[in-house]
Amino acid sequence: MKLLLRVAPGIVRKPLIASVILETGALVNIERASIDAVSGEIVLDVSQEKCRQVKDALERLGVDVILLEIPVIRDDSECVHCGACVAICPTGTFHFEDWRVVGEPGRCVQCGACVTACPHRALRLVLK
């Protein structure tokens, strides 16, 4: 399960992820992080069993947590199945099935590479 974390200025300097790992014992994978002096945005991958616990623990620390069920949305009226999104995705979210582009949104870490690469502007990141 993927969690999108938005970290507010007041707590961005705290070791939030480390605290949550110690508290929950969850194995988390940081898939994407952009953090500067004032705020941060992080995508975590957590097992389904630990997801609730990790989410609650982060929220207690003041982090805004969103469950990314469908991180990337495709507008099927614009997509022509060209494949410009296939080879550039670092996590293999899109592949061809009989030359139809099929998405597995669960793999998406919201890096946004496909959004700018799509010539038909058919892709959009949710909550962005």
Place this chain on the structure above:
Amino acid sequence: MAEKTLSEVNERIRDGSVRVVTAEEMPSIVDELGPAGAVREVDVVTTGTFGAMCSSGLFLNLGHSDPPIKIGRAWLNKVEAYGGVAAVDLFLGATQPSIDRGIEYGGAHVMEDLVSGKAIEVEAEGVGTDCYPQLGLETTLRLEDFNQATMVNPRNAYQRYNAATNSSQRTIHTYMGTLLPRMGNVHYSGAGVLNPISNDPSFQYIGMGVRIFLAGSQGYIIGSGTQHNPQAGFATLMVTGDLKQMDRRFLRAATFTRYGSSLYLGIGVPIPILNERLALSTAVRDRDIEVPVVDYGVPRRDRPSMAKVNYEQLKSGMVRIGRQEVATSSLSSLLMAREVAATLKGSIEKGEFVLTQPVAPLSLAGSARPMKQTKEFPYVEDVMSREVVSVTEDISVAEAAQAIIKSKFDHLPVVNSAGVLCGIITTWDISKAVADGTISQVSQIMTRNVFSTTPDQPIELAARTLDTHSISALPVVDQDGRVIGMLSSNHLSRLFAGRRPR
């Protein structure tokens, strides 16, 4: 020799007995029945391609206003259309950007909006003559309001297209899509086995006057396209069709990020199987069609080829370049190419699409020579300074400060014992180190990821590197990476001011 005539084929289309297959089905039919058997069994092979065709455009006739206007300049939804064709004829190019939304909305988007039935805002400036006194007008038009909306595309349906990769260190955005650094991906375009010209590369049938499927309409081949180069396997078509008969499913605007707008078009050519030679040429397979993988990381006309591959390898999702396995993806839609071929097949079977006799074959000799450039443009070696002070990374910040005072530049290249560039420091880096007070060594302040140029690079490319990375100087290195000069933004401003440095 099994043979038949085009009139016999058309007779079968009219009486409903015609046998049509797509170019994907043909190779196994010829394998099984042999070319003579295939001529007896198959009347028409349909081809199809659906991809970005930048060299596309539209002639529009607006009708005469009252008072009449001779249009000098005109904009459709803020996209400029060429007005230098009589009074109220315009030519709209697919890649023309709009003045308000830039490349996100261009000529191709206007075409898609027209085909979708949307209203278009037209603004025109008049020249003002005795017979055409009106100086300007604004109106809102839909596709049906134009007298004619005739697509005339100078270069469509390339026989094949170079695959693209990028050996440079940064992601580049091209008309071949996003190319990841260090050959992170390969993009290709073209339908391979379904491509129209690849199924008739010697133009036994394809020629001027051949009726084709053009974005849902019945269009025509006008002749060979621009850059037509059949000797090298890169033939092209010039085509025309009536936009009013087209279908948005097969005509889609696109934008390649940091490149421009383009038009994805569906084009299908029917090929009658009149004789065994045509049966054999339409039995072409993906593996028979080879293209080079070209390095778009080199921003020059003559880009190096990294490997030779065929469409079967490209379509497999992975190709080998040297020792590296690289993921491939198409940029044109094979799904839609199939749909073009299948739709054309359906129209022929239903008797709605009859084949025409070409009036002249396409030329077997074309021309895609490089541009003759008559105005000389400078290279880095014509402009750079050859007196360059460089330092090694083991010296102190104070020594670097002394070196920079002696130098003409506020950049100091850092080299290793062999003179090979390994970093750069600027006066700003030295000031920061002095202000900090705790830093003493050059190795602590130098930038190690340093951009450089070479003496044989055109000055425009070096200027683009400076601009892209917001830097003001580039060390010039030889083939072995040794520093032989410096190029700074001062050299460029001197060049603009008309003073060639020594």
